[in-house]
Amino acid sequence: MISPQRSPPGSSSQSPRSPSAPPFLSVTVTDPVKLGNGVQAYISYRVITKTNLPEYQGPEKIVIRRYSDFVWLHDRLAEKYRGIFIPPLPEKSAVEKFRFSAEFIEMRRQALDIFINRIASHPQLKQSEDLRTFLQEDEETMERARSQETGIFKKKPADLIQIFKDVQSKVSDVVLGKEKPVEESNPEYEKLKHYIFELEDHLAEAQRQAYRLVKRHRELGQSLSDFGKAIKLLGACEGDSLGKVFADLGSKSELLSIKLQKEAHNLLMNFEEPLKDYVRAVQSIKATMVDRANAFRQQCELAETTKLKEINLDKLMLMRSEKAMEAEIEYKELKAESEEATRRFETIVKLMSEEMVRFQEQKTADLGLAFHEFAKGQAKLANEIADAWRSLVPKLDACSPSLCS
Amino acid sequence: MMGLETHAGFGSPPREEMESVALSDAPSDYRSAMSSSLPAIATAADGGDPLLSPPAPLSSVPSSSSSFLDPPSYADVVFSPLDGQNGAAPDRPSLCRDFSFLRSDRAAASEYARIAVSDPQKEQDVVNALVPGGGTYVTYLITSWTRAGVAEFGVRRRFRDVVTLADRLAEAYRGFFIPPRPDKNVVESQVMQKHEFVEQRRSALEKYLWKLAVHPVIGKSDELRVFLQAQGKLPLPTSTDMASRMLDGAVRLPKQLFGEGPAGYVMPQDAVQPAKGGRDLLRIFKELKQSVANDWGGAKPPVVEEDKEFVERKDKMQDLEQQLSTTSKQAEALVKAQQDIGETMGELGLAFIKLTKFESEEAVYSSQRVRAADAKHVATAAVKASRLYRELNAQTVKHLDTLHEYLGLMLAVHSAFSDRASALLTVQTLMSDLSSLHTRIEKLEVASSKIFGGDRSRMRKVEELKETIRVTEDAKCCALREYERIKENNRSELERLDRERHDDFLSMLKGFVKNQVGYAEKVANVWATVAEETSGYA
Numbered sequence: 040m041i042s043p044q045r046s047p048p049g050s051s052s053q054s055p056r057s058p059s060a061p062p063f064l065s066v067t068v069t070d071p072v073k074l075g076n077g078v079q080a081y082i083s084y085r086v087i088t089k090t091n092l093p094e095y096q097g098p099e100k101i102v103i104r105r106y107s108d109f110v111w112l113h114d115r116l117a118e119k120y121r122g123i124f125i126p127p128l129p130e131k132s133a134v135e136k137f138r139f140s141a142e143f144i145e146m147r148r149q150a151l152d153i154f155i156n157r158i159a160s161h162p163q164l165k166q167s168e169d170l171r172t173f174l175q176e177d178e179e180t181m182e183r184a185r186s187q188e189t190g191i192f193k194k195k196p197a198d199l200i201q202i203f204k205d206v207q208s209k210v211s212d213v214v215l216g217k218e219k220p221v222e223e224s225n226p227e228y229e230k231l232k233h234y235i236f237e238l239e240d241h242l243a244e245a246q247r248q249a250y251r252l253v254k255r256h257r258e259l260g261q262s263l264s265d266f267g268k269a270i271k272l273l274g275a276c277e278g279d280s281l282g283k284v285f286a287d288l289g290s291k292s293e294l295l296s297i298k299l300q301k302e303a304h305n306l307l308m309n310f311e312e313p314l315k316d317y318v319r320a321v322q323s324i325k326a327t328m329v330d331r332a333n334a335f336r337q338q339c340e341l342a343e344t345t346k347l348k349e350i351n352l353d354k355l356m357l358m359r360s361e362k363a364m365e366a367e368i369e370y371k372e373l374k375a376e377s378e379e380a381t382r383r384f385e386t387i388v389k390l391m392s393e394e395m396v397r398f399q400e401q402k403t404a405d406l407g408l409a410f411h412e413f414a415k416g417q418a419k420l421a422n423e424i425a426d427a428w429r430s431l432v433p434k435l436d437a438c439s440p441s442l443c444s
Numbered sequence: 445m446m447g448l449e450t451h452a453g454f455g456s457p458p459r460e461e462m463e464s465v466a467l468s469d470a471p472s473d474y475r476s477a478m479s480s481s482l483p484a485i486a487t488a489a490d491g492g493d494p495l496l497s498p499p500a501p502l503s504s505v506p507s508s509s510s511s512f513l514d515p516p517s518y519a520d521v522v523f524s525p526l527d528g529q530n531g532a533a534p535d536r537p538s539l540c541r542d543f544s545f546l547r548s549d550r551a552a553a554s555e556y557a558r559i560a561v562s563d564p565q566k567e568q569d570v571v572n573a574l575v576p577g578g579g580t581y582v583t584y585l586i587t588s589w590t591r592a593g594v595a596e597f598g599v600r601r602r603f604r605d606v607v608t609l610a611d612r613l614a615e616a617y618r619g620f621f622i623p624p625r626p627d628k629n630v631v632e633s634q635v636m637q638k639h640e641f642v643e644q645r646r647s648a649l650e651k652y653l654w655k656l657a658v659h660p661v662i663g664k665s666d667e668l669r670v671f672l673q674a675q676g677k678l679p680l681p682t683s684t685d686m687a688s689r690m691l692d693g694a695v696r697l698p699k700q701l702f703g704e705g706p707a708g709y710v711m712p713q714d715a716v717q718p719a720k721g722g723r724d725l726l727r728i729f730k731e732l733k734q735s736v737a738n739d740w741g742g743a744k745p746p747v748v749e750e751d752k753e754f755v756e757r758k759d760k761m762q763d764l765e766q767q768l769s770t771t772s773k774q775a776e777a778l779v780k781a782q783q784d785i786g787e788t789m790g791e792l793g794l795a796f797i798k799l800t801k802f803e804s805e806e807a808v809y810s811s812q813r814v815r816a817a818d819a820k821h822v823a824t825a826a827v828k829a830s831r832l833y834r835e836l837n838a839q840t841v842k843h844l845d846t847l848h849e850y851l852g853l854m855l856a857v858h859s860a861f862s863d864r865a866s867a868l869l870t871v872q873t874l875m876s877d878l879s880s881l882h883t884r885i886e887k888l889e890v891a892s893s894k895i896f897g898g899d900r901s902r903m904r905k906v907e908e909l910k911e912t913i914r915v916t917e918d919a920k921c922c923a924l925r926e927y928e929r930i931k932e933n934n935r936s937e938l939e940r941l942d943r944e945r946h947d948d949f950l951s952m953l954k955g956f957v958k959n960q961v962g963y964a965e966k967v968a969n970v971w972a973t974v975a976e977e978t979s980g981y982a
Binding site: 238244247249251252256259272275285396411422429438 | 760763764767768770771773774775777778780781782784785788789791792795796798799802806808809811812814815818819821822825829945946947949950953954957958960961964965967968971972974975978979980981982
């Protein structure tokens with residue numbers, strides 16, 4: 040099943056191996072199936088890859104993957120491509136009751152499809168070897184790879200809290216004389232950090248309201264259904280023509296109830312979910328910020344240590360100590376590490392600024408589409424409501440006042 | 445088809461046409477809608493049906509979308525002619541209040557053009573002033589205008605007076621569907637905020653008095669007239685409390701038990717009233733005995749609730765009441781759901797407005813500015829839609845209120861049916877009294893005939909009993925007449941109820957449906973614009 044892809048990677052379906060065809064890589068996540076029993080039950084998905092890229096094993100490949108496979112891929116990419124905003128995954132755990140509800144499964148499938156396609160269309164991420172493993176390896180290889188994941192590269196909550204505290208409580212740290220972790224003094228970056236944190240709050244609020252709106256639609260639908268039934272029974276107490284109008288009205292009410300439930304589902308999938316996705320994306324940026332802070336700290340520490348080593352080396356050389364040679368080797372090693380750390384940090388900075396541009400553009404498109412779907416859905420619903428009720432007007436007008444009926 | 449309502453007596457155009465009068469080109473503001481239709485209609489014939497000459501351009505069946513909705517509610521504007529009719533100055537405080545409880549064609553037949561309740565004031569009760577916390581009560585200014593003389597009356601009444609009025613009406617108009625009076629609300633009056641409670645009561649009183657006024661029989665009653673027009677203290681006998689009634693009854697009981705004269709039996713004039721709690725203890729005991737006898741099918745009651753048609757209708761009423769109750773509850777749930785969705789839509793709009801503001805202020809990239817603009821469109825639309833939902837709901841409440849009203853009316857129906865039942869019981873009791881009297885006379889005569897020369901004392905007894913029989917016969921005739929009268933009242937009221945209910949329900953459904961259509965169209969437009977504006981992302 041093809042679901043709306045955020046950035047179509049190129050849709051040419053020419054003969055895949057011909058050298059003149061534009062390169063494309065398109066992935067579909069489909070066919071959720073429940074496997075296993077009891078507590079260990081899980082959902083598996085079919086992942087279909089269509090490509091003409093030479094690195095891949097053929098024009099089409101189908102594999103079976105489960106949610107934790109996606110998590111593995113996400114974590115590997117996060118570890119290897121620091122500085123890039125890794126596309127977010129849908130939430131890990133759900134309340135046990137809903138883990139296998141049709142709605143939840145569909146939402147997750149859609150989100151996973153979007154996830155994998157974002158990776159496949161990202162200029163750097165799509166070249167990842169881990170991606171190729173994910174898309175092509177058989178299930179046993181995948182399982183082996185997954186169980187080797189030690190998880191030490193995962194973001195610790197402490198890191199996130201640290202960066203939060205950096206932003207919020209600089210002053211108090213100084214006052215308390217706490218040893219502050221070293222951090223950048225880049226005003227533009229500071230501004231960006233503030234922006235990201237505040238953005239998350241606004242988006243979370245919007246998403247909350249969107250979810251409540253979904254619930255309200257369901258509730259209105261329910262009340263229309265109940266009202267329709269009651270009106271029909273009331274109409275049974277009335278005489279002929281009026282009683283029939285009551286019955287018609289009741290039926291329309293029940294019909295509208297169904298339309299409301301449909302719109303509630305549409306809202307959930309095409310408006311509320313994109314907003315949630317936006318929030319996740321912002322959280323991904325925060326994770327990258329942690330990486331950047333760590334890289335900066337490392338760079339500073341190494342630079343500091345290297346400098347000390349240099350001073351020490353000079354001292355030793357002056358003293359013509361036999362330790363000087365050893366120290367020189369150590370110094371050279373350290374210097375290389377320091378330069379590496381600096382390079383890593385600068386890469387992250389560069390990537391981040393490119394990613395920010397991409398992020399902003401992407402989100403305008405994503406949100407624009409979500410707005411469009413929202414407005415379209417609401418307009419359609421309102422028109423259906425108007426049509427349904429309007430169809431009763433001629434019957435009501437035809438119903439004459441009591442003396443003549 | 446022209447609806448010729450007999451009690452209106454005029455050839456009024458069908459209500460649908462009349463409604464389209466108000467709908468076309470009317471401004472959206474309720475107040476201006478009222479005043480704009482006033483001058484035109486004030487020129488209608490005096491005392492005639494204001495609906496006879498619809499002055500504004502008639503449009504045919506409302507087909508364009510705007511005609512569903514332009515005034516806040518077509519139901520409101522329909523009844524504005526009444527104010528212009530009798531030249532009442534439109535600056536009365538109650539002008540803006542909801543007149544949807546008026547039914548214009550029935551209103552046209554009432555003696556009264558309008559009744560308003562206003563100006564609640566606290567007054568001191570002289571008698572109870574010593575009681576701490578007691579002794580104050582609220583009076584209301586009740587202003588009424590009669591249709592005939594275009595005269596205006598203003599009196600001050602307190603709630604206790606209303607209770608008196610209701611009780612006197614209940615006695616005098618047995619068998620009629622008397623609109624139930626507002627509750628005493630003893631608990632609420634303590635718990636609610638004072639002026640909130642007073643306002644709630646004021647509004648309830650106004651509705652109640654008007655319902656009395658438009659009732660074809662009660663609207664013409666002396667009791668109502670006196671209530672509305674007699675200055676000073678209300679000249680109706682007050683309902684005495686239970687204690688003194690019990691006292692009365694206790695005094696009379698010995699007399700009744702020892703059979704002193706005809707006082708031992710029901711006097712004819714009392715036969716037309718149900719046995720009042722306390723006062724007619726003996727009668728209550730006897731009627732109770734009778735109803736038990738009826739139940740056990742012992743003494744075959746000569747009068748049976750033979751009216752099968754009545755029994756059928758009674759069952760139908762019960763069914764109606766059941767359905768009204770359920771539907772009324774579901775209507776409330778529907779209204780709440782509509783309100784909730786409007787509220788949440790508003791809050792969603794607000795959240796996006798904040799997002800818009802934030803993105804605009806912090807914008808570094810042009811894509812952010814675009815996004816902020818998009819969010820603003822959606823936010824504005826959401827807020828607009830929220831307002832529309834709120835308006836829709838206010839109208840829905842008014843329309844579906846008809847359900848609540850008729851549910852309330854079921855109480856009146858119950859009363860009327862129980863009037864009938866107790867009248868029947870009185871008749872049956874008297875009839876079995878008579879039959880037992882006859883039996884006693886027979887026995888005495890038989891016994892007396894066995895004695896040579898007659899039995900002086902027994903013959904005297906027979907004479908006494910014959911006298912009692914005469915009185916009781918009279919009473920029985922009165923009771924029977926009363927019962928027949930009540931039966932007829934029941935019948936005509938049931939017919940009226942069916943007729944009016946048909947019209948009121950039709951009007952309710954029309955209002956509800958047209959309202960929904962109108963607002964749904966508006967909401968659709970709001971969102972269609974946004975969908976258009978964001979179509980580039982599709």
